[in-house]
Amino acid sequence: HLPPTLKNKMxxxxxxxxxxxxxxxxxxxxxxxxxxxxxxATTGLTRTTKLFGEYGASSTSFYTTTEKQDSYDDLDxxxxxHCADKQLxxxxxxxxxxxxxxxxxxxxxxxxxxxxxxTFGDAQLSVDVIADEIMWDACKTSKVIKDGAxxxxxxxxxxxxxxxxxxxxxxxxxxxxVDNNWAVGTIVGVWGKDTGFxxxxxxxxxxxxxxxxxxxxxxxxxxxxxxxxxxxxCTPEGCQLEDGTFAPWICSRKDIxxxxxxxxxxxxxxxxxxxxxxxKALLDHYMADKYTLRYSGGLVPDVYQQxxxxxxxxxxxxxxxxxxxxxxxFEAAPFALLVEKAGGKTSDGVTGGSVLDVVITAVDQRTPLxxxxxxxxxxxxxxxxxxx
Numbered sequence: 001h002l003p004p005t006l007k008n009k010m011x012x013x014x015x016x017x018x019x020x021x022x023x024x025x026x027x028x029x030x031x032x033x034x035x036x037x038x039x040x041a042t043t044g045l046t047r048t049t050k051l052f053g054e055y056g057a058s059s060t061s062f063y064t065t066t067e068k069q070d071s072y073d074d075l076d077x078x079x080x081x082h083c084a085d086k087q088l089x090x091x092x093x094x095x096x097x098x099x100x101x102x103x104x105x106x107x108x109x110x111x112x113x114x115x116x117x118x119t120f121g122d123a124q125l126s127v128d129v130i131a132d133e134i135m136w137d138a139c140k141t142s143k144v145i146k147d148g149a150x151x152x153x154x155x156x157x158x159x160x161x162x163x164x165x166x167x168x169x170x171x172x173x174x175x176x177x178v179d180n181n182w183a184v185g186t187i188v189g190v191w192g193k194d195t196g197f198x199x200x201x202x203x204x205x206x207x208x209x210x211x212x213x214x215x216x217x218x219x220x221x222x223x224x225x226x227x228x229x230x231x232x233x234c235t236p237e238g239c240q241l242e243d244g245t246f247a248p249w250i251c252s253r254k255d256i257x258x259x260x261x262x263x264x265x266x267x268x269x270x271x272x273x274x275x276x277x278x279x280k281a282l283l284d285h286y287m288a289d290k291y292t293l294r295y296s297g298g299l300v301p302d303v304y305q306q307x308x309x310x311x312x313x314x315x316x317x318x319x320x321x322x323x324x325x326x327x328x329x330f331e332a333a334p335f336a337l338l339v340e341k342a343g344g345k346t347s348d349g350v351t352g353g354s355v356l357d358v359v360i361t362a363v364d365q366r367t368p369l370x371x372x373x374x375x376x377x378x379x380x381x382x383x384x385x386x387x388x
Contacts, residue, residue, distance in 0.1 A: 185300025
């Protein structure tokens with residue numbers, strides 16, 4: 001005599017066993033292979049079951065092709081090998097140290113309104129202020145930075161008159177989505193004292209870097225021979241130092257390239273499609289040709305994906321009703337240097353020329369932008385700028 005609960009369990013086991021006898025074996029899908037059922041072997045019925053994209057990841061997902069390495073170079077070894085200018089090495093290290101501090105601050109700070117706004121009228125959040133203070137502290141203690149300018153308060157301030165570099169930054173790009181706990185980032189452009197950045201162009205930058213704060217913190221940097229990605233706080237097998245610790249920054253991707261073609265699009269300022277027939281037609285093209293939409297509303301993640309997926313296009317045209325919001329010196333120029341160094345292309349959204357050739361005439365100068373895979377930027381120029 002069995003208790004009622006045990007009887008029920010026994011009945012359930014028998015039921016499952018009988019069902020199992022009637023089900024044929026099939027190949028278990030992985031994230032990288034389509035799921036295909038094996039044909040029935042024990043019945044006279046013929047059944048075809050297609051499960052492509054039905055369960056698990058969509059068949060249009062774009063997965064990383066980066067393979068695990070036995071060991072990874074640290075920041076110092078990469079800079080020594082791929083950045084000949086020792087002063088430039090120093091400013092890169094200082095900026096990455098600041099990004100590490102911002103990472104730690106984001107893990108502990110609550111997102112609240114500070115009761116103040118920046119020069120552009122945007123409400124300042126606690127994390128905006130914290131990130132900006134960390135960047136200013138890095139400049140004040142820097143061995144090589146001469147001038148600093150923050151998107152939060154766009155005034156060029158001289159800190160160390162005898163030093164070498166003018167640094168512009170957006171301390172925490174993505175304030176409108178950070179309260180959702182979405183990925184945000186820091187954007188940095190570095191100009192030499194020979195040009196400064198007022199009256200210069202983005203092409204005059206000595207280097208630029210963009211940090212992405214997500215589940216991990218990663219930073220892409222332009223070096224002498226290409227674009228490199230560094231990851232903060234990782235402890236991969238084979239990278240332990242002699243004293244048992246790990247280097248704070250390891251090189252996770254080398255010489256990153258952005259392909260000419262792409263199937264990923266990130267369309268910003270879609271309101272402008274109401275005023276620009278060419279932009280509406282471009283969006284229709286993306287959808288009709290089944291491009292994959294990857295758009296969060298944050299400039300950093302929406303463009304940064306081009307370095308991890310090795311493809312993509314971000315578009316942000318403007319119209320009278322939907323004017324430009326992106327800042328040339330703080331956002332567009334640093335990203336443009338990275339993308340073009342990786343083999344991509346940019347458009348100023350007006351002439352169709354590279355945004356790196358636009359002269360910076362004001363600290364708070366705004367610009368339209370298209371950036372990413374070269375053939376898609378050409379398509380943007382054809383359809384929106386109508387210049388080719």
